[in-house]
Amino acid sequence: MLDVSWDPVLIAISFLVAFIASFVALDSAGKITGASRKAALCWRVAGGATLGIGIWSMHFIGMLSMKMPMVMSYDLWLTIGSLAIAVVAATMAINIVVPGNTLSLVRLFFATLILSAGVVSMHYVGMAALMLHSGISWNMTIVSLSVLIAVVASGTALWLAFHLRHSHKGVFINRIAAAVVMGIAICAMHYTGMYAASFQHTMPAMPNGVSEHGLSIWVSVTTLVLLGIMLIISLVDSHYRTSRLTENLRQLNKQLELQARFDALTGLANRHQMDLKLQDCLHGALLNKKQFAVMFLDIDHFKMTNDTWGHHVGDELLINIAQRLTARLVPGMTLARLGGDEFILLLTDSDDEKLATLATTMLEDIRRPFSICGHTLNITMSVGVSLYPQHGETLHELKFKADAAMYHIKQEGRNGWAIYRPEMSKAISAEPSFLQDLSQALEREQFELWYQPTYIVEPHEIHGFEALLRWHHPEQGVLLPNVFLPSLEKTGLIIPVGVWAIEQACRQLRFWTEQGFGQWTLSINLSPIQFEQQDIFNVVSAAMQKYNLDPSRLILEVTESTALKNLERSIELLNEFNQAGYIVSIDDFGTGYSNLLMLNVLPVKELKIDKSFIDCMFENEKSKKIIETIIHVARTMDMVVVAEGIETEEQRQILAELGCDYLQGYLFSRPLPAEQVPWLVLQNKSDKQIIPIGKNHVEYPVNSQKNHA
Numbered sequence: 001m002l003d004v005s006w007d008p009v010l011i012a013i014s015f016l017v018a019f020i021a022s023f024v025a026l027d028s029a030g031k032i033t034g035a036s037r038k039a040a041l042c043w044r045v046a047g048g049a050t051l052g053i054g055i056w057s058m059h060f061i062g063m064l065s066m067k068m069p070m071v072m073s074y075d076l077w078l079t080i081g082s083l084a085i086a087v088v089a090a091t092m093a094i095n096i097v098v099p100g101n102t103l104s105l106v107r108l109f110f111a112t113l114i115l116s117a118g119v120v121s122m123h124y125v126g127m128a129a130l131m132l133h134s135g136i137s138w139n140m141t142i143v144s145l146s147v148l149i150a151v152v153a154s155g156t157a158l159w160l161a162f163h164l165r166h167s168h169k170g171v172f173i174n175r176i177a178a179a180v181v182m183g184i185a186i187c188a189m190h191y192t193g194m195y196a197a198s199f200q201h202t203m204p205a206m207p208n209g210v211s212e213h214g215l216s217i218w219v220s221v222t223t224l225v226l227l228g229i230m231l232i233i234s235l236v237d238s239h240y241r242t243s244r245l246t247e248n249l250r251q252l253n254k255q256l257e258l259q260a261r262f263d264a265l266t267g268l269a270n271r272h273q274m275d276l277k278l279q280d281c282l283h284g285a286l287l288n289k290k291q292f293a294v295m296f297l298d299i300d301h302f303k304m305t306n307d308t309w310g311h312h313v314g315d316e317l318l319i320n321i322a323q324r325l326t327a328r329l330v331p332g333m334t335l336a337r338l339g340g341d342e343f344i345l346l347l348t349d350s351d352d353e354k355l356a357t358l359a360t361t362m363l364e365d366i367r368r369p370f371s372i373c374g375h376t377l378n379i380t381m382s383v384g385v386s387l388y389p390q391h392g393e394t395l396h397e398l399k400f401k402a403d404a405a406m407y408h409i410k411q412e413g414r415n416g417w418a419i420y421r422p423e424m425s426k427a428i429s430a431e432p433s434f435l436q437d438l439s440q441a442l443e444r445e446q447f448e449l450w451y452q453p454t455y456i457v458e459p460h461e462i463h464g465f466e467a468l469l470r471w472h473h474p475e476q477g478v479l480l481p482n483v484f485l486p487s488l489e490k491t492g493l494i495i496p497v498g499v500w501a502i503e504q505a506c507r508q509l510r511f512w513t514e515q516g517f518g519q520w521t522l523s524i525n526l527s528p529i530q531f532e533q534q535d536i537f538n539v540v541s542a543a544m545q546k547y548n549l550d551p552s553r554l555i556l557e558v559t560e561s562t563a564l565k566n567l568e569r570s571i572e573l574l575n576e577f578n579q580a581g582y583i584v585s586i587d588d589f590g591t592g593y594s595n596l597l598m599l600n601v602l603p604v605k606e607l608k609i610d611k612s613f614i615d616c617m618f619e620n621e622k623s624k625k626i627i628e629t630i631i632h633v634a635r636t637m638d639m640v641v642v643a644e645g646i647e648t649e650e651q652r653q654i655l656a657e658l659g660c661d662y663l664q665g666y667l668f669s670r671p672l673p674a675e676q677v678p679w680l681v682l683q684n685k686s687d688k689q690i691i692p693i694g695k696n697h698v699e700y701p702v703n704s705q706k707n708h709a
Contacts, residue, residue, distance in 0.1 A: 007064075014061040014190075019183035021054015025094070026160065026175045026182075044098060046233070048091025051157070055119055055186055056086040059126050062190050075128075082126040089118020097158045108158060115154035119186075120147050123193050142196035146189055153185030263337040265315055266322035274336035274344055278395045281348050285388055292388050293355055295345040296402040297325070297362070300380045300414040302341035309375055316372045317379070324365045328358065344399070359383050359417040367415075382409040383417035391420050393670075396477020403476065437473065438487055442497055446472045449504050450671035453680065454523070454642060454664045457656045462684065464521030464555070466664065467505045468671050469497070489529050498530045503543050508674055509554070510547035523555040525587065528562045532569070537576050551581035555606060560586050563602060571601060578603035585642070589630065599637055607634050609660075611645025617654065624654070631659050 028047030059082070063074075093115035096107055123146070127136065160178040261273040269277070281292055299321065306314040318341065325335055325343065334346040347355070366381040384406025386392065391401045405420040418424075441447055451465040471479040488494040502524060509522045530536055544551055556577060563570045563586060574584050585606035586599075599607075609627055616623045627643075634641045643655045646665030655663060669680055 010061055010064055011187075011191075014058045015183050015187050017061060018054055018058040018186040019179050021050055021057070022157065022182035022186070023175060023179035025051035025054070025090075025157075026178055040099075044095045045091055047098070048094035049087050051094065052087035052090035052118070052122075053083070055090065056083045056122060056126070058186055059086075059123055059190050062187070062194065063126065078125055078128055082122045085118050085125060086122040089115050089122070093118075093154070093158055097162050103159070103162045108155065108162075111158050112151060112155040115158060116147070116151040119150045119154060119189060120193075123150075123190060127193070137198040139196045139198070142192060146193035146196060149185065149189040149192055153182070153189055156185060157182045266319055266337050268322055268326070268343075269334060269336035271336065271338050274334065274338075274346065275395065277334050277336075277346055278398070281346060282388070282393070282395060284348075286393070290349065291351075291390075293347040293350045294386045294388075294398045294402045295347065295359070295417075296384045296399070296406040297343040297345060298382050298406055298410070299341035299366075300382055300410075302379075305377065305379075309373070309377075313373050313375060313377075317370060317377060320370050320372065321366065321379070324368075325362060328362055328365065344402075355385060355419075359385070363415070363417060380415035382406050382414050384409060385417065385419045387419065394478060397480075400473075400476045400479065434484075435487060435491070438471075438484055439491070439493060441471055441473075442493070442500060446474070447497060447500065448472065448673065449501060449508065450673055451508070451677060452664060452671040453669050454521075454662045455668050457660060457663055460684075462520065462681070463662050464523065464553075465677075466523040466557075467501065467508075467525075469501055470671075485527070489527060492529075494527055494529050495533060498527065498533075499539055502540055503546075506543040506547045506549060506554075509549055511674075512677075513549070521553050521555055521583070523557050523585065525557045526562075528559075528565065531558055531562050531573070532566070537573065537580075540577075540582070541580065552583060555583045555585050557585045557587040557608065559588050563604075567601075571603070574603045578605075599633070599639075604639060606640050606642060608642045608644055611665075614643060614645045614647075614651055614655075614665075617651060627655070628658050635659070 025047045028043045028050060060079070093111040096111040096114070097103060160182065261270060262268065263270045278294070284290070285292055299318075302314065302317075305317060318337075322335070322337065322343075325345075329335060332348045334348075336344050336346075338344055347358070350358075363381055363383065366379055370377040370379060384402045384404065386398045386402035386405065388398060392398045401420040401424075404424040405418045408421075408424040409416045409418050412418075448470050449467045450470050451467060453465050454463045455461065456463045469481050469485075471484055473479050485494075488497055505522055505524050509520070512518075512520055526536070533539070540554070540556070541551075544554060558570075563574070577584055583605045584603060585608055586602070586604050587608045588610040589607045607630060609630055613623045613627055617627065618624075631641050640661040641659075642662040642664060643660045644664045646652055646655070646663050646667045648667060651665075652663060652667060672680060
């Protein structure tokens with residue numbers, strides 16, 4: 001037998017070629033998904049051809065690694081035939097396996113049979129291409145083993161090609177690992193088949209044919225060119241796909257951005273975009289002291305139109321309505337669709353005449369008949385208006401009051417417009433749906449306390465805060481107590497809400513204490529029903545003890561009408577609070593019975609002068625005299641005096657001169673959510689007004705009435 005040696009470098013190169021061919025074939029199979037029909041066919045053919053060429057190249061590089069003591073040559077046509085066999089078999093197998101969403105056992109079986117037959121045929125035809133005078137002796141057991149390896153390797157390769165054709169997380173690493181497995185399997189089949197061959201010593205090589213040197217050049221050039229081309233095509237395709245994906249994502253992001261800012265049906269701004277516009281307008285108006293208006297527009301009986309003619313007619317009607325309304329817009333106006341048949345219009349610069357003209361014109365435009373899908377529709381509209389700053393200085397309050405005005409027009413017969421008036425809010429609070437929401441507000445954690453500071457006259461420092469109740473209505477925004485407090489009292493819900501408010505206030509006071517503000521006081525308003533609550537003293541005391549607070553820091557405010565309604569009960573309860581160390585304050589003093597002599601019998605330590613006296617202090621000399629008298633009487637009875645509703649510097653100076661102890665009002669600060677109190681403290685230490693970055697959406701309610709909570 002002829003001694004045969006092996007070149008380890010060429011063996012390693014043969015494995016590298018098998019690995020690269022396997023990886024490119026798997027990558028080509030992966031590009032079929034999502035490709036067009038023609039492109040998918042090209043990638044199936046390219047993947048099969050690459051795998052076939054890789055197997056063929058690996059085989060002949062392996063043949064070249066076999067060193068024998070004679071010059072070897074190869075038959076040209078058999079060499080070419082072996083290449084054709086490998087390419088055809090691999091291409092057919094890939095085209096059978098890769099298409100489709102599932103891989104049945106039948107398809108895998110036939111594809112494996114074709115590929116393994118092609119690999120075996122290619123190998124032994126390639127071996128037969130050796131030009132020898134005598135044939136090669138074969139060990140049939142090892143030959144059978146090589147065939148078995150070819151079947152297993154082919155089945156594994158095709159299974160991997162199918163399951164790794166989709167792009168997902170980690171697919172690149174998985175394809176590399178699969179290519180390594182396939183390369184090892186292909187090499188194992190080849191070198192097992194080579195090991196089955198035996199060569200005679202007297203076996204000289206036949207002349208002519210392709211020499212080893214020529215074969216090595218041919219195989220190398222063919223392999224490098226074809227695999228290189230495939231790799232380049234794959235990289236270009238990947239870049240193209242990435243660019244296309246990037247462009248699609250950019251378009252999708254643009255579309256999502258438009259959807260986030262504009263209404264899909266009408267093309268108008270949506271609720272979110274309008275809220276941003278309102279916030280910007282609110283901020284600008286706060287700095288420039290400009291008036292602006294918010295209009296709520298609602299189509300009358302729109303549901304009837306939908307029910308009668310169908311939603312497609314309703315949608316076309318909304319589009320036409322939006323077009324008519326938009327035609328009336330001028331720079332400085334923003335129209336948005338809130339949803340359904342509701343629209344909102346922002347007028348950044350308006351006066352009463354412009355407002356009336358615009359509202360009247362829009363109503364006339366909507367009253368003109370619409371021709372929709374062959375139907376003539378006669379439509380009317382109801383419009384409500386709120387003005388900044390007359391009706392509020394918060395986004396939610398302005399929207400709520402414009403909605404209340406619009407609802408008032410609905411109640412009055414529709415087809416009109418109105419500017420908000422305070423009595424319009426009362427109609428909403430009587431609605432069954434409103435009462436239903438109110439009954440669930442505490443459970444849904446929609447109530448919260450806001451805090452308005454009280455300042456020492458001299459020096460100008462924070463003395464404490466008054467806790468005021470707010471309701472975050474899910475649709476109407478932040479509501480003030482004058483809207484929902486009467487309903488709380490009528491339904492009896494004021495008791496659990498009051499208990500919650502006391503608990504929350506004490507918790508907040510404890511937090512401020514831990515932050516180093518142990519000198520601050522906190523005032524809590526007790527409604528008439530709470531004041532009559534039998535266990536109110538125990539409720540307050542339990543909350544104070546729970547948070548380990550000094551009773552002298554809690555001020556319990558009751559109106560004089562409440563305190564004098566049941567004098568005997570009031571004296572008993574107020575004495576109980578007074579003896580425990582709590583401070584009792586008469587709120588809105590001067591608006592009730594105004595019986596100064598009753599202060600002798602009531603254990604009161606503080607009087608709060610009502611805002612109504614402060615407002616007319618300069619217009620009515622009697623009001624100033626009343627304030628002066630109240631302060632004088634309080635001094636003689638060892639009480640402190642708090643003036644609320646301070647809005648001007650002149651008011652502050654006069655009250656300081658009259659000897660008032662504490663001042664409270666919008667001149668110093670509006671009611672704030674608890675998280676805004678640190679900004680207030682920081683502002684007091686600065687000469688400039690501080691607007692918290694990212695917090696300019698916080699609502700600061702404006703109401704001329706006292707907000708009891």
